[in-house]
Amino acid sequence: xxxxxxxxxxxxxxxxxxxxxxxxxxxxxxxxxxxxxxxxxxxxxxxxxxxxxxxxxxxxxxxxxxxxxxxxxxxxxxxxxxxxxxxxxxxxxxxxxxxxxxxxxxxxxxxxxxxxxxxxxxxxxxxxxxxxxxxxxxxxxxxxxxxxxxxxxxxxxxxxxxxxxxxxxxxxxxxxxxxxxxxxxxxxxxxxxxxxxxxxxxxxxxxxxxxxxxxxxxxxxxxxxxxxxxxxxxxxxxxxxxxxxxxxxxxxxxxxxxxxxxxxxxxxxxxxxxxxxxxxxxxxxxxxxxxxxxxxxxxxxxxxxxxxxxxxxxxxxxxxxxxxxxxxxxxxxxxxxxxxxxxxxxxxxxxxxxxxxxxxxxxxxxxxxxxxxxxxxxxxxxxxxxxxxxxxxxxxxxxxxxxxxxxxxxxxxxxxxxxxxxxxxxxxxxxxxxxxxxxxxxxxxxxxxxxxxxxxxxxxxxxxxxxxxxxxxxxxxxxxxxxxxxxxxxxxxxxxxxxxxxxxxxxxxxxxxxxxxxxxxxxxxxxxxxxxxxxxxxxxxxxxxxxxxxxxxxxxxxxxxxxxxxxxxxxxxxxxxxxxxxxxxxxxxxxxxxxxxxxxxxxxxxxxxxxxxxxxxxxxxxxxxxxxxxxxxxxxxxxxxxxxxxxxxxxxxxxxxxxxxxxxxxxxxxxxxxxxxxxxxxxxxxxxxxxxxxxxxxxxxxxxxxxxxxxxxxxxxxxxxxxxxxxxxxxxxxxxxxxxxxxxxxxxxxxxxxxxxxxxxxxxxxxxxxxxxxxxxxxxxxxxxxxxxxxxxxxxxxxxxxxxxxxxxxxxxxxxxxxxxxxxxxxxxxxxxxxxxxxxxxxxxxxxxxxxxxxxxxxxxxxxxxxxxxxxxxxxxxxxxxxxxxxxxx
Numbered sequence: 001x002x003x004x005x006x007x008x009x010x011x012x013x014x015x016x017x018x019x020x021x022x023x024x025x026x027x028x029x030x031x032x033x034x035x036x037x038x039x040x041x042x043x044x045x046x047x048x049x050x051x052x053x054x055x056x057x058x059x060x061x062x063x064x065x066x067x068x069x070x071x072x073x074x075x076x077x078x079x080x081x082x083x084x085x086x087x088x089x090x091x092x093x094x095x096x097x098x099x100x101x102x103x104x105x106x107x108x109x110x111x112x113x114x115x116x117x118x119x120x121x122x123x124x125x126x127x128x129x130x131x132x133x134x135x136x137x138x139x140x141x142x143x144x145x146x147x148x149x150x151x152x153x154x155x156x157x158x159x160x161x162x163x164x165x166x167x168x169x170x171x172x173x174x175x176x177x178x179x180x181x182x183x184x185x186x187x188x189x190x191x192x193x194x195x196x197x198x199x200x201x202x203x204x205x206x207x208x209x210x211x212x213x214x215x216x217x218x219x220x221x222x223x224x225x226x227x228x229x230x231x232x233x234x235x236x237x238x239x240x241x242x243x244x245x246x247x248x249x250x251x252x253x254x255x256x257x258x259x260x261x262x263x264x265x266x267x268x269x270x271x272x273x274x275x276x277x278x279x280x281x282x283x284x285x286x287x288x289x290x291x292x293x294x295x296x297x298x299x300x301x302x303x304x305x306x307x308x309x310x311x312x313x314x315x316x317x318x319x320x321x322x323x324x325x326x327x328x329x330x331x332x333x334x335x336x337x338x339x340x341x342x343x344x345x346x347x348x349x350x351x352x353x354x355x356x357x358x359x360x361x362x363x364x365x366x367x368x369x370x371x372x373x374x375x376x377x378x379x380x381x382x383x384x385x386x387x388x389x390x391x392x393x394x395x396x397x398x399x400x401x402x403x404x405x406x407x408x409x410x411x412x413x414x415x416x417x418x419x420x421x422x423x424x425x426x427x428x429x430x431x432x433x434x435x436x437x438x439x440x441x442x443x444x445x446x447x448x449x450x451x452x453x454x455x456x457x458x459x460x461x462x463x464x465x466x467x468x469x470x471x472x473x474x475x476x477x478x479x480x481x482x483x484x485x486x487x488x489x490x491x492x493x494x495x496x497x498x499x500x501x502x503x504x505x506x507x508x509x510x511x512x513x514x515x516x517x518x519x520x521x522x523x524x525x526x527x528x529x530x531x532x533x534x535x536x537x538x539x540x541x542x543x544x545x546x547x548x549x550x551x552x553x554x555x556x557x558x559x560x561x562x563x564x565x566x567x568x569x570x571x572x573x574x575x576x577x578x579x580x581x582x583x584x585x586x587x588x589x590x591x592x593x594x595x596x597x598x599x600x601x602x603x604x605x606x607x608x609x610x611x612x613x614x615x616x617x618x619x620x621x622x623x624x625x626x627x628x629x630x631x632x633x634x635x636x637x638x639x640x641x642x643x644x645x646x647x648x649x650x651x652x653x654x655x656x657x658x659x660x661x662x663x664x665x666x667x668x669x670x671x672x673x674x675x676x677x678x679x680x681x682x683x684x685x686x687x688x689x690x691x692x693x694x695x696x697x698x699x700x701x702x703x704x705x706x707x708x709x710x711x712x713x714x715x716x717x718x719x720x721x722x723x724x725x726x727x728x729x730x731x732x733x734x735x736x737x738x739x740x741x742x743x744x745x746x747x748x749x750x751x752x753x754x755x756x757x758x759x760x761x762x763x764x765x766x767x768x769x770x771x772x773x774x775x776x777x778x779x780x781x782x783x784x785x786x787x788x789x790x791x792x793x794x795x796x797x798x799x800x801x802x803x804x805x806x807x808x809x810x811x812x813x814x815x816x817x818x819x820x821x822x823x824x825x826x827x828x829x830x831x832x833x834x835x836x837x838x839x840x841x842x843x844x845x846x847x848x849x850x851x852x853x854x855x856x857x858x859x860x861x862x863x864x865x866x867x868x869x870x871x872x873x874x875x876x877x878x879x880x881x882x883x884x885x886x887x888x889x890x
Contacts, residue, residue, distance in 0.1 A: 040154035049092035071145025083133035100126030174262025275309025512705035563664030754778030801859035808881030
């Protein structure tokens with residue numbers, strides 16, 4: 001949301017305040033400011049000009065010669081704007097001026113015709129990104145030749161406020177609410193809004209609020225003899241810099257008042273309100289309507305519509321209807337200013353994917369008194385912008401709030417309580433300042449005996465923001481300044497909270513993978529992104545996925561069964577744009593992991609075991625073993641409602657999904673030989689082996705951190721036996737698993753707890769950047785159930801060891817672990833001591849094999865090895881390597 005300092009200054013005296021420096025104080029007191037932007041400066045040399053002549057360009061079909069009057073002289077320039085016309089007023093930029101947009105105006109020729117200056121668009125002047133035509137100054141009364149800053153309200157400072165920081169403050173979604181805060185910060189009076197407007201007689205239309213729970217107030221009025229035209233140029237520029245596209249004076253008036261007060265408005269063309277009446281009602285299930293964006297919407301009984309005698313004309317609180325919008329020939333309009341139920345509007349907007357400026361405000365729970373204010377401000381604006389227009393009716397006020405306004409929210413507290421909760425003394429924050437601060441924020445404060453305070457909350461803060469004394473503590477704290485409060489340790493006994501085994505394991509794995517292996521931890525959505533899955537061809541071969549009823553975005557409609565799709569999309573993005581440390585380039589790598597939950601639909605037959613599994617995942621023992629006091633205490637912490645909900649779910653045959661914890665790992669490397677989006681780049685075998693080894697190394701590091709025995713990496717093309725896999729193990733039959741370069745991660749007993757695989761070539765070829773990826777996914781519960789690795793101590797060696805390097809060619813289908821074992825066994829079979837076999841280096845060969853160098857650490861416990869023994873070990877190692885050589889090699 002953008003906030004205009006110039007607009008705020010209409011209601012607050014900001015003289016002597018530097019708005020750029022004030023932004024930091026605003027952030028600490030009101031809402032976080034993401035950025036500060038200076039607007040409309042550097043235009044002192046631009047002049048108001050009247051177009052007094054338009055001639056065709058002799059050498060350009062799309063160019064024309066414009067003669068402009070600058071007051072003291074006339075000049076002719078070349079102009080290519082399609083909207084140039086005789087009699088219009090435009091900004092003229094003289095020669096030698098450099099505009100804020102970076103355009104430097106020179107005295108030159110355009111297609112053989114001299115052009116000493118230029119006529120400018122909004123984009124040229126740096127006022128907006130609109131370059132469709134010239135900035136029309138029609139309606140500006142300043143004489144020709146006047147500098148533009150003297151003719152228009154230029155020179156502003158804009159605050160870009162983080163919307164998340166004002167979600168709880170519906171009053172701050174309008175500029176006037178922001179001005180109220182600034183006035184309180186500066187301790188200067190806030191000028192009231194001018195609400196004086198001449199009203200007509202009678203009702204604008206008949207109104208029936210048939211859904212009072214969803215519409216507490218509905219205000220409307222009729223305006224006659226209106227003329228559709230462009231809004232004044234200052235208003236258009238104000239809308240532009242606040243992020244709203246100008247349309248015409250009537251529609252712009254609704255948007256301007258919405259930005260000012262925070263209450264959305266809508267204007268109907270009165271000709272299209274059929275039957276002369278409006279009904280605010282629930283939609284019929286399956287009812288359809290076309291909204292202003294031209295799309296047909298299918299509604300449910302939970303939605304609210306504004307309807308006439310023949311059907312919906314607007315989707316309440318979200319968007320107007322296409323058939324009743326303001327048109328170029330509109331002469332009579334019906335104004336709507338309403339208050340709608342926040343939850344109803346949010347659900348409708350989310351379900352239909354229509355997050356509009358209107359819905360964003362209504363879902364914050366606006367003050368039901370605000371529509372009366374917004375309606376009067378709109379009528380004032382329309383009468384000013386459309387000469388001849390009249391208000392042809394009185395303001396009609398309908399809905400339950402008219403006769404039964406919301407009860408006044410009153411908080412009873414004491415000054416001492418507020419200071420104690422804030423952590424300050426009476427000397428630091430006295431009663432007089434406390435009361436004055438609350439009153440500056442429009443709270444009605446009545447002091448009583450003994451420091452008692454009775455605080456009446458203003459309506460614009462009472463909808464969901466300020467309800468209890470602690471809310472007043474927050475108001476005082478942010479204006480007093482949290483930085484002024486001395487830090488002090490709490491004087492209470494602190495007991496360490498219960499930490500589950502899973503949480504301890506998570507911390508250990510995170511530390512090992514981030515600090516030791518250098519991986520990046522990702523925290524991703526628990527939803528599958530359907531667009532990304534379709535683009536990359538990711539699927540689990542029709543395995544069921546859980547849907548979401550109230551999705552947060554159109555593409556996030558199902559919960560994920562596996563972690564790999566989201567990890568792969570995140571890694572792809574990193575290789576396309578850079579990994580945060582380096583820009584995209586050949587050889588750029590990404591290594592990341594996620595510790596998160598998958599969501600797997602489960603049959604009722606395994607519900608009991610599922611509940612026990614989820615309890616184990618949280619460090620809690622099975623239900624059958626509650627005899628242990630610790631276990632009994634944990635289940636005792638479940639309240640009655642939680643127990644009843646679990647039992648009701650089982651009784652109603654509505655199985656809960658499994659939510660197994662998984663560890664997902666992705667390692668990738670960007671390849672050369674192709675640009676963004678290139679297809680079918682075949683990775684070098686060494687790259688494939690490298691990323692695969694990185695994924696396996698990350699798995700090994702996680703196991704070491706957990707203190708578990710190492711897993712075996714078992715190459716396989718087929719899925720393991722289901723009986724040898726945990727119930728909630730990662731899916732094996734997926735589109736991203738490589739058909740030949742996949743390995744099961746198995747225990748010594750043969751149970752498969754996960755898999756590691758290169759990404760399938762068909763998926764790899766769909767990537768936006770040429771890259772090779774290896775991914776791994778493991779079931780955390782199965783990992784925690786593995787036997788602990790028993791540490792074995794060894795005395796320090798008494799004799800020095802010797803290192804021998806051996807090199808040989810290895811056929812493609814042999815694994816390095818097999819070769820290392822064979823080298824050690826060859827020496828051990830002859831009674832020769834080889835303590836360790838370590839892989840050093842490999843180089844890919846043209847025939848697909850690889851030349852590999854190994855280092856053998858040789859050491860005897862009772863003596864120093866002699867040269868003859870070392871030579872024998874090397875001969876045995878070379879002979880063992882030869883058995884792995886490709887067929888036909890020397």
